[in-house]
Amino acid sequence: MRLRQQRSWKARNIFAIKIxxxxxxxxxxxxxNCGEVKWKNGFPVSAKGKxxxxxxxxxxxxxxxxxxxxxxxx
Numbered sequence: 001m002r003l004r005q006q007r008s009w010k011a012r013n014i015f016a017i018k019i020x021x022x023x024x025x026x027x028x029x030x031x032x033n034c035g036e037v038k039w040k041n042g043f044p045v046s047a048k049g050k051x052x053x054x055x056x057x058x059x060x061x062x063x064x065x066x067x068x069x070x071x072x073x074x
Contacts, residue, residue, distance in 0.1 A: 043072065 018029040038045045043056055056072070063070045 037074070039074065 014031070014033045016029075016031045020027050038047070056070075060070050
């Protein structure tokens with residue numbers, strides 16, 4: 001018999017992606033409960049230091065290129 005380690009809900013890492021269509025457009029929702037996040041100029045800042053970013057500036061650039069909207073929530 002194999003036993004699974006049970007962890008509390010708060011200790012679990014959850015990453016959810018939802019993608020669908022809406023009025024001939026693509027809508028995507030991404031959620032990540034990574035814990036405490038520092039914010040600077042409206043963007044989350046990586047704890048990895050310089051060069052270890054999370055790539056949201058690239059995502060924002062692509063979204064703007066195709067007349068989309070990017071919303072980040074704390």
